[in-house]
Amino acid sequence: MFIYAIGNTTDKQKIGISKHPEKRLTELQTGNPDKLYIHYSFPITEKTAYKFEATIHREINYKRINGEWFTMTPEEVITFLTFQEIMCETIEATL
DSSP, rough: OOEEEEEEESSSEEEEEEOOHHHHHHHHHTTSSSEEEEEEEEEHHHHHHHHHHHHHHHTGGGGGGEEEEOOOHHHHHHHHHHHHHHHHHHHHHHO
């Protein structure tokens, strides 16, 4: 399982979970006028994936556009998820 950020090169990013981020990219690209890229992904255990994803979404709720899409640049989402990955590794190490 992975937490991923898929988005355009300017201001829209989707943060979600998937077993196959590359496949998810293909699914999201269909019908999307912007070229999408996987900007970041990191592995996470299925045991913590859904709760951790919900926590991430709450933290950046003020940037929410709709559903799991957020107004963030690629640089912002990479910085944010890099920190989240460190936090996730710390949390999972204590379980």
